[in-house]
Structures are given as C-alpha cells and as structure tokens.
Amino acid sequence: MLTYTIRRLVLAIPTLLFIALVIFLLLELAPGDPLANMPLTIPPEVRQQMREALGLGEPWYVRFVLWLYQFFVVEPSYWLDATFGTDLAAGQQRIISFQSRSPVFDTIAERLPQTLWVVGMSYIVGVLIALPIGIISAYRQYSWFDQIGTFVSMVGFSVPTFFTGVLLIVIFSVQLGWFPSIYDTTHRVNDLDSFLFQLRQMAMPVFVLALYNAAQISRYMRASMLDNLGQDYVRTARAKGMNEKVVVLQHVLRNSMIPVVTVIALGVPQVFGGAIITEQVFKVNGLGQLLILAIQGSDIPMVMTLTFIFAVLIVLFNLIADVLYGLLDPRIRYD
Amino acid sequence: MPDGGAPVLDVTGLKTVFRTRGGEVHAVNTVDFHLNAGELLGVVGESGSGKSVTMMSLIGLLPTPPAEVRAGRVMFDGRDLLKTDDETLRDIRGGQIGFVFQDPMTSLNPVFTVGFQIMEPLRRHMGMGKRAARVRAAELLDLVGIPDATRRLGDFPHQFSGGMRQRVMIAIALACDPKVLIADEPTTALDVTIQAQILELMKELRTKLGMGVIWITHDLGVIAGIADRVMVMYGGQVVEQAPVRELFANPRHPYTRALLTTVPSVRGERVKRLTVIEGQPPILSQQPGWCPFRDRCPHRMEVCDRLNPQRYPVAAGHDAACFLVDPGLSEDYRPRPRPAPQPAPQPQPLQAQPQPRPIRQQPDPQPQPQPRPVQQQPDPQPQPQPQPGQKPQPQPVQQQPRPQSQPHPVQQQPQPQPKPQPQVRPTSVSHSFTIGGDDG
Numbered sequence: 001m002l003t004y005t006i007r008r009l010v011l012a013i014p015t016l017l018f019i020a021l022v023i024f025l026l027l028e029l030a031p032g033d034p035l036a037n038m039p040l041t042i043p044p045e046v047r048q049q050m051r052e053a054l055g056l057g058e059p060w061y062v063r064f065v066l067w068l069y070q071f072f073v074v075e076p077s078y079w080l081d082a083t084f085g086t087d088l089a090a091g092q093q094r095i096i097s098f099q100s101r102s103p104v105f106d107t108i109a110e111r112l113p114q115t116l117w118v119v120g121m122s123y124i125v126g127v128l129i130a131l132p133i134g135i136i137s138a139y140r141q142y143s144w145f146d147q148i149g150t151f152v153s154m155v156g157f158s159v160p161t162f163f164t165g166v167l168l169i170v171i172f173s174v175q176l177g178w179f180p181s182i183y184d185t186t187h188r189v190n191d192l193d194s195f196l197f198q199l200r201q202m203a204m205p206v207f208v209l210a211l212y213n214a215a216q217i218s219r220y221m222r223a224s225m226l227d228n229l230g231q232d233y234v235r236t237a238r239a240k241g242m243n244e245k246v247v248v249l250q251h252v253l254r255n256s257m258i259p260v261v262t263v264i265a266l267g268v269p270q271v272f273g274g275a276i277i278t279e280q281v282f283k284v285n286g287l288g289q290l291l292i293l294a295i296q297g298s299d300i301p302m303v304m305t306l307t308f309i310f311a312v313l314i315v316l317f318n319l320i321a322d323v324l325y326g327l328l329d330p331r332i333r334y335d
Numbered sequence: 336m337p338d339g340g341a342p343v344l345d346v347t348g349l350k351t352v353f354r355t356r357g358g359e360v361h362a363v364n365t366v367d368f369h370l371n372a373g374e375l376l377g378v379v380g381e382s383g384s385g386k387s388v389t390m391m392s393l394i395g396l397l398p399t400p401p402a403e404v405r406a407g408r409v410m411f412d413g414r415d416l417l418k419t420d421d422e423t424l425r426d427i428r429g430g431q432i433g434f435v436f437q438d439p440m441t442s443l444n445p446v447f448t449v450g451f452q453i454m455e456p457l458r459r460h461m462g463m464g465k466r467a468a469r470v471r472a473a474e475l476l477d478l479v480g481i482p483d484a485t486r487r488l489g490d491f492p493h494q495f496s497g498g499m500r501q502r503v504m505i506a507i508a509l510a511c512d513p514k515v516l517i518a519d520e521p522t523t524a525l526d527v528t529i530q531a532q533i534l535e536l537m538k539e540l541r542t543k544l545g546m547g548v549i550w551i552t553h554d555l556g557v558i559a560g561i562a563d564r565v566m567v568m569y570g571g572q573v574v575e576q577a578p579v580r581e582l583f584a585n586p587r588h589p590y591t592r593a594l595l596t597t598v599p600s601v602r603g604e605r606v607k608r609l610t611v612i613e614g615q616p617p618i619l620s621q622q623p624g625w626c627p628f629r630d631r632c633p634h635r636m637e638v639c640d641r642l643n644p645q646r647y648p649v650a651a652g653h654d655a656a657c658f659l660v661d662p663g664l665s666e667d668y669r670p671r672p673r674p675a676p677q678p679a680p681q682p683q684p685l686q687a688q689p690q691p692r693p694i695r696q697q698p699d700p701q702p703q704p705q706p707r708p709v710q711q712q713p714d715p716q717p718q719p720q721p722q723p724g725q726k727p728q729p730q731p732v733q734q735q736p737r738p739q740s741q742p743h744p745v746q747q748q749p750q751p752q753p754k755p756q757p758q759v760r761p762t763s764v765s766h767s768f769t770i771g772g773d774d775g
Contacts, residue, residue, distance in 0.1 A: 232441040238396055239436075240456040240507060241429030243422075254446050330491040331445055 001326060004334035008319050017068075019311045023304060024064050032298040034098045054098055067304060070095045075105055098299045107290065108306070114185055115272065115279070115286030122206040123271045126213025127264055133214070134221020134260075138229060139248055149218065156215030165208045165281035172204060179204050183284040205282040209275050213267070220263050224256040231255075258328045265321035269313035342369035342410075343514050343547045344393070349407030350622070351385075351392040351571075354400075361619040362388045364571040364627075366407075367646075370515060375541060375548040377562030377579065379555060379594065383616045385571035386551045390517045394432055395424050412514070430460035433508030437520040439500035443492035449476075449503050450488030453510060460511045475506040480536060498529035502536070509540065517549045522557060534561055555598050559583060564652070567591045570617050570627025573646065577653035587655040589632045626657070634659055 034054060035047055042050075055063060075095065077088035094103040133153075137146040156164075173181035180201050189195050228234065229252055237251045276288035283289075287306065294302035326332045351363035363385045370376050378386045391397045392404045393416060409416040412431065416424065428434075436442045443452060453475055454468040463471065469488065476484035479502040492500055501521060508516055518537070522530040538561060541548055552558060558565055558579065565582045567575040567590065575588040586592045593612045614631040617623070626632070626639040638644075638658045646654040647661050 232436060232438055233444040235396060236436060236442045239428055239434035241425040241459055243425055251444050329446060331493045
C-alpha cells in the first residue's frame with residue numbers, strides 16, 4: 001500500500017505538469033486583455049509598456065516556466081520564511097495578481113477561511129445528513145420515509161443553488177428577517193452573541209449547499225445499501241441469528257460504504273473550489289468568488305494559480321479515494 | 336438409519352404467500368413434514384417447487400414485505416416457531432438451527448475475515464469471549480477439513496476457493512451445535528469432485544454430531560447417496576414422501592416417476608435424447624383446488640381438476656398425494672400391479688402426518704366430499720368410482736359425515752356403476768386436458 005501510494009504520487013508529477021501546461025495554454029488562447037479595463041485615454045505606447053511590465057511581452061514558454069518556478073520554488077520558500085523565519089526567498093518575484101498587484105497566495109490565504117467555513121461546513125453537514133437518510137431509505141425501501149427522502153433529494157439535486165439561494169433570501173431575509181442575506185466577512189467571533197451571529201449568517205448558504213450535497217450523497221448511499229441488502233451474505237448473517245442492527249449497520253453498511261467513501265472523497269476538492277454560484281448569491285468572498293472576479297478581469301496569474309490548486313487537490317483526493325477503497329475492501333490489494 | 340425418535344422439527348399446514356405486483360403467489364401450500372433427530376431428510380423438486388421457500392419460512396428468513404407465512408405450525412423444541420417473538424427466533428437461528436446456502440461465492444461477507452464470521456454466532460449464541468470463540472472457530476475449520484485452520488481464520492472469503500468457502504459456511508452453520516441443519520442446495524454451485532467431498536463431509540459430520548439434516552436439492556443422485564428419507568415437492572406442496580430406497584424402488588406419484596426417468600443413465604445407449612418433463616411448474620395465484628401437477632401428468636383424470644389430492648399412505652412410511660394411489664379409487668386406476676388393495680392405514684410409521692389427514696383440502700374452491708380416509712376401505716359400498724369420465728362425482732360419498740356444501744348441481748345421477756371406466760379422457764373435459772393427456 002505504501003509503495004503504491006508513493007508510486008502514485010510520483011506519477012502525479014507529470015500529470016500535474018501536463019495539467020498546468022494545458023491550463024496555461026487555454027488561458028493563453030482565450031480572448032481577453034488584462035488591460036481592457038484600463039481607461040481608453042492611455043496612449044498605445046504606454047499601454048504596451050504596461051503590458052511588458054506585467055510580463056506579457058515574453059513568449060509563452062518563458063512565462064510558463066517562470067510561473068512554474070514561482071509556484072513550486074518561490075512561493076514555498078516565502079511560506080517557509082514566514083513560518084520559520086528563514087530567508088530562502090531572498091526577495092524573489094512572487095506570483096502577482098494583475099488586478100490587485102498583490103501576491104496571489106496572500107489573496108488566496110485571505111479568502112480560504114470563508115470558503116472552508118461555509119462550503120466545508122456545508123459538505124460536512126451534507127454528508128452527516130445524507131448517510132443516515134440513505135441507510136434508512138434503503139432499509140425501509142418504499143416506506144413513506146423513503147418516498148419523502150427521494151422527493152427531497154430529487155428537488156435538492158435538480159433545483160439549482162442560485163434558485164434555492166435566492167428563494168431562501170426572499171423568505172428568511174426579506175419576509176421574515178431571520179438571517180442576514182449578505183455574509184459579513186469582517187465579522188469576528190469573540191463572544192456568544194457574535195458567535196450566534198456567525199451561525200445565523202452561515203445558516204442559509206450552508207443550508208443551500210448542504211441540501212445539494214446531501215441530495216447527491218444520500219442517493220449514492222441508498223443505492224449502495226439496496227445493492228448490498230439483497231446480497232446472499234445478508235441472509236447468511238440473519239441465518240446466524242444476528243439482530244437487524246448488526247446485520248444492517250455492520251455487515252451491510254461496511255460493504256455499502258466502499259463506493260460511497262470514494263464519492264465523498266472525490267467531492268472534497270469541490271469544497272476548496274468553493275461554490276462559485278452560492279458564494280456569489282450570498283456575497284461570501286471566498287475562493288469561488290475570487291475565481292469569478294479573476295476570470296472577468298483576465299487576471300491570468302490568479303486564474304492559473306487557483307485552477308492549478310484545484311487540479312492538485314483533485315489529483316490528490318483521487319489518490320486518497322483509491323487508497324481508502326483499498327483499505328475498506330480487502331479484495332482490492334495494491335502492490 | 337432414522338432412529339425413529341421423536342421428531343425434532345414438526346411442520347404442519349405451512350402456507351407461505353408472496354405478494355407481488357401481479358397478485359399473490361402461493362409458494363408453499365399447506366406443507367406437512369417432520370424431521371426426526373439424527374435423520375437426513377432429502378427434499379427434491381424442480382426450481383420453483385417451493386423447497387427453499389418452505390425451509391426459509393420455518394425460521395422467518397424470508398423478507399416479510401413480499402413474503403407472508405399465512406398459516407401453519409412449526410414445532411421445534413416444544414415451541415411453535417411461527418409464534419415466537421423475533422428475539423427468540425434469532426436465538427434459535429444459528430444457535431439451534433443452522434443454515435448452509437447454495438452459493439458459497441456470495442454467501443460470505445466479503446469484507447470480514449472468515450474467522451470473524453465464524454466467531455459471530457459463537458459470541459452471539461454461546462456467549463463466548465473473543466479468545467474462546469477464536470479457539471472454537473479454529474476447531475470448527477479443522478472439523479470441516481480446512482488445513483492450517485488457525486492461520487486461515489485471518490483470511491478473507493476471496494482467499495478461499497468455492498469448495499473451501501462452502502466448508503466455511505458449514506463450519507458457521509455447525510458453530511453452535513445445532514439440532515437441525517438446513518442445507519439449501521449446498522452442492523449445486525460446486526463442481527462434481529468438490530460436491531463429492533462436501534457430501535462425504537456431511538455424512539461424516541452428521542454421524543459425528545447426530546443432528547437432523549434437511550437437504551434441499553434437485554439432484555436425485557445426491558439424494559440417493561445421502562438421504563434417509565425423501566420428500567418430493569411440487570407446486571408448493573409435498574407430493575410424495577418415503578424412505579429413500581422405497582422411493583427409488585417404488586415411486587408412486589407420477590411426478591416422482593417422471594423425475595426419476597429424467598436422470599440420465601451412464602449405461603445403455605447414448606443416442607437417446609434426455610428425457611424431460613414437458614411443461615413448466617405452475618405459478619399458483621391461489622391455493623390450488625386441483626392437482627398442481629395435472630397439466631403435465633400423463634395420468635390426468637377428471638378428479639384431478641376438481642380436487643387437490645391429499646397424501647395417501649401407500650406403504651410403511653410412504654405416502655403420495657395422487658388419486659392414483661387413492662385407495663378410494665378403483666383398482667383400475669392403479670398404475671401398478673400392486674395386487675393388494677392399498678394396505679390400509681398403518682398409522683404407526685406415518686409419523687409424517689400425525690394429524691388428521693385431510694389437511695390440504697380446506698380452501699378447495701369446490702368443496703367436495705372427501706374421498707374418504709383410508710380406513711374406510713372395507714366399506715361395503717361398491718367402491719365409489721368417482722366416475723372420472725363424467726362430470727358427476729360425489730355420489731357414493733354422501734354417507735360421509737361431511738356435509739360439505741355441494742355446489743355441484745350434478746348431484747342427480749349417483750349411479751354407482753360397478754365398472755366405471757378408465758377412459759379417462761372422454762368428453763366433458765377441457766382442451767388443456769386433452770393436450771396434457773396426449774403428450775404424456
């Protein structure tokens with residue numbers, strides 16, 4: 001298992017380099033001009049100078065290698081410097097956003113907590129709701145619980161978050177006034193009241209995203225449980241005199257979790273990716289919103305870096321899913 | 336071999352129904368049987384004849400939404416299993432009644448070690464601790480002939496071959512020294528050499544442990560080699576039941592005979608095509624008020640459409656549910672040169688039906704005066720001859736103290752014709768009859 005993991009990690013390097021190249025070329029080919037937002041009164045030669053100042057005068061392969069160097073060498077050294085007080089970076093050029101002219105990683109570090117709080121929390125809540133719902137729905141297939149569960153998941157799955165989000169705002173912020181419709185990033189939690197406020201401002205975005213995640217995962221869970229409940233080994237377990245709790249929560253669940261864990265693990269990168277639409281709806285200035293703004297402003301370094309981080313996470317969680325699969329299912333052995 | 340002791344398991348009037356979208360399916364129709372201590376009872380029949388469902392019904396292993404055990408009594412250990420609560424039933428399952436299922440490839444849970452799965456019933460029923468259970472599990476694996484048992488406890492099912500997995504299943508079933516072992520086609524999924532090994536193992540274990548075994552199969556060869564007594568099932572009911580030798584030497588039910596002829600012989604010329612029983616077993620949407628085998632039976636008679644035959648004793652410990660052996664019917668219908676009019680009752684050996692015989696008849700759509708119980712044989716009445724040919728029927732039976740409602744209008748001509756006629760296939764009967772009769 002360890003050798004397998006190491007081999008996979010080593011193999012991930014060429015994969016990621018290739019992904020980086022593809023993203024870079026795509027951005028290169030995409031229409032749009034980082035200077036398009038600048039006033040039209042700027043004379044062409046000044047414009048050209050600005051362009052060169054952004055590094056756009058160089059050929060693409062130079063810029064690509066430079067970006068790789070900055071991403072893999074300069075930025076980690078800055079991080080090490082900041083953490084351990086060393087001086088590895090020695091003032092080298094970091095990846096700078098075209099829009100804000102500040103280091104891309106600083107902006108990401110500012111935005112990450114909001115995303116993790118809101119989107120990460122919604123994923124955890126979603127999973128925690130989905131698993132029991134899936135289990136009960138499958139065990140009591142076609143019961144009223146299952147019917148309602150199926151209906152709600154279908155709704156949650158098929159109604160887009162920009163609709164549920166706005167609907168919740170209309171009902172709970174506008175009509176009832178229970179929750180704020182805008183997520184206040186500057187809010188600091190330092191006592192009970194501020195904590196309660198934090199909960200209230202998180203409630204709606206978390207609910208919207210949790211509904212969506214739970215809908216998806218509970219369907220997987222239900223299908224997987226149903227698949228296993230009909231297996232012969234379940235009958236064997238019952239024939240051994242095991243009670244239903246042991247049969248369902250031990251024998252069946254252990255088998256059913258195998259595919260579901262994979263699905264859950266593969267969904268984690270999306271948490272970091274942020275929920276682009278939901279963050280927009282609730283004005284959560286997380287990573288999703290950052291990405292959208294960067295794309296709109298042709299902020300190539302920012303888009304490139306964010307997209308590549310997502311790619312790294314996806315590759316990483318794919319590996320984690322595979323390793324978990326091997327741990328949960330004894331029939332699968334990697335070596 | 337059957338030591339003739341009191342039955343460990345005594346089933347009466349068991350009836351199981353499946354509710355499906357297409358309506359009800361009557362899978363088990365008033366089945367009676369018993370299992371003596373230490374006896375090996377073979378249960379044979381085609382797929383769909385209700386063998387497995389019967390056994391699963393005994394112990395509540397059928398999923399309750401579609402399946403429903405409608406009636407019956409299953410006496411085990413002084414208790415009616417159909418009336419006990421779930422908890423007691425769970426104590427009995429795996430504790431006192433062990434199960435081995437057909438497909439060893441899927442019957443074990445793939446994500447738990449074999450050791451864990453054997454230890455589970457030990458810890459559940461015998462209250463053993465982890466360590467004691469482990470020791471016992473190793474003993475059991477050893478008992479079923481798995482080499483290097485202690486080490487293999489930590490292996491997962493996929494690391495065992497099919498035959499080995501079936502041995503593991505047997506070890507699980509035997510874990511708590513059950514009084515009864517129900518083996519549902521345990522060798523069907525195995526190849527012949529492994530099958531032979533498992534059979535050998537079962538024979539050996541049975542004598543060693545002295546438990547009663549119910550062995551479900553559709554392989555008559557297996558039955559011949561292993562069973563003490565055989566029960567043939569068809570259409571969800573028991574159609575014949577006899578000690579194994581008796582059954583093979585002297586099958587009385589047309590279905591049993593047909594089954595026996597389907598077994599290909601190694602001797603003799605090869606060119607002949609294999610014998611088959613034409614048609615399909617019935618899927619019963621109601622409890623049949625006719626003989627379920629009638630459509631495939633070469634001896635179909637008019638009674639067969641009206642009544643569902645009960646099980647008539649034909650010899651010591653041998654009974655068959657067919658009008659052909661109904662002592663009430665004319666000699667002419669007897670297929671065999673069995674001279675003596677059916678030896679009457681012999682109540683003794685028939686432990687099978689300690690209850691009043693006419694068990695099956697209840698929901699008979701056309702309640703018919705029963706073809707009297709056997710004892711009546713010396714009846715002065717000219718043997719009734721229910722006139723197979725003609726619609727009429729119930730004539731001579733009126734004196735029967737069973738004032739069953741008689742919806743049959745035909746009542747009028749009770750001619751007790753001395754010689755009825757074996758022209759079994761005349762008029763009055765439907766087409767299906769003719770067809771059925773012809774291809775016999």
